[in-house]
Amino acid sequence: MKLYSYYRSSASYRLRIALALKGLPYDTEPINLLKREEHEATYRAINPQMLVPSLALDDGTVLTQSLSIMEYLEEVYPNPPLLPADSLGRARVRALALAVACEIHPLNVPRVLNHLVAEFSCTDEAKNRWMARWISEGFAAIETLLAHPATGAFCHGNMPTLADCLLIPQVFNALRFQVAMDPYPAIRRIYDHALAHPAFLAASPENQPDTPGKS
Ligand SMILES: N[C@@H](CCC(=O)N[C@@H](CS)C(=O)NCC(=O)O)C(=O)O
Structure with a gap:
């Protein structure tokens, strides 16, 4: 499989964690969001939404949207499972995942931040306040x-x-955007615990082929 990814993209990071937890090997094809490579015609032909990640399967089929891709992986490679065995548990896990994917992340992506700067002349300080507002809520x-x-x-x-x-x-x-984590001790505890797990470590932005400073 080939993963179109940017080291610092959180949607790519999600999928890298799922692939690592399931022990699935893949090649990384870096798409540099700072250079707007997601807008280039070659990538647009792969993902018409011009977003990372995309996952190309070995037969050439391309999957897009990180949650949809993770659900696909869960169906095709069920072990180890990333969803609980019971319906209520699955509903809870999906609700927590969607609380990030639908209510926080879309307000914080480069295209929104770029628009705030281009249309409303937002300063870096205002951008950080915008990020903190939605992440904190x-x-x-x-x-x-x-x-x-x-x-x-x-x-x-x-x-x-x-x-x-x-x-x-x-x-x-x-x-990264210096949002205070003190009010969220459970989230912070889970984060610190996860970072010690080899799959989360392998998927982290510091350890990608396109991480600046890595060859
Ligand atoms: N809902 C999409 C979100 C993908 C997304 O927004 N990716 C960001 C990086 S984290 C991106 O490609 N941004 C490009 C841009 O905003 O121009 C998914 O889960 O795959």
Whole structure:
């Protein structure tokens, strides 16, 4: 498989975690968002939404949208599972994942930030306040959701699930934009726990072929 990815993209990071947790090998095809490579005609032909990640399967089929790709991987490579065995558990994990994917992440992506600068002359300071506003609101809700029922070492019990694949990259983003994490001790604890896991480590932005400083 070939993963079109950018080292610092949190949507790419999600999928890298899922691939690593399932032990699935892939080649990385870097798409540099800073150079706007996602807009180039060759990539647009792969992903008409001009977003990373995309996953090309060995037969050439291209999958897009990180959550949809992770659900595909879960169906085709069910072990180890990234969704709980029970319906209520699956609903909870998907709700936590969607709380990141639908309510936080889309407001923080480069195309939105670029628009704020181009159309409204936003300063870096204003951009950071915008980021903090949506991340904090989303994390406050997730922090409460994590307590009911009480969570384990990860978002749902003691094994990583799709919820962790979504949450950990969002925390990486929050720290990058200096969002205070003190109000979210459960999220912070899960983040610190996940970072010690080899799959999360392998997927992290510091360890990618296109990480600046890596050859
Ligand atoms: N819902 C999409 C979101 C993908 C997305 O927004 N990716 C960002 C990087 S994290 C991107 O490609 N941004 C390019 C841009 O905003 O111009 C998914 O989950 O795959």
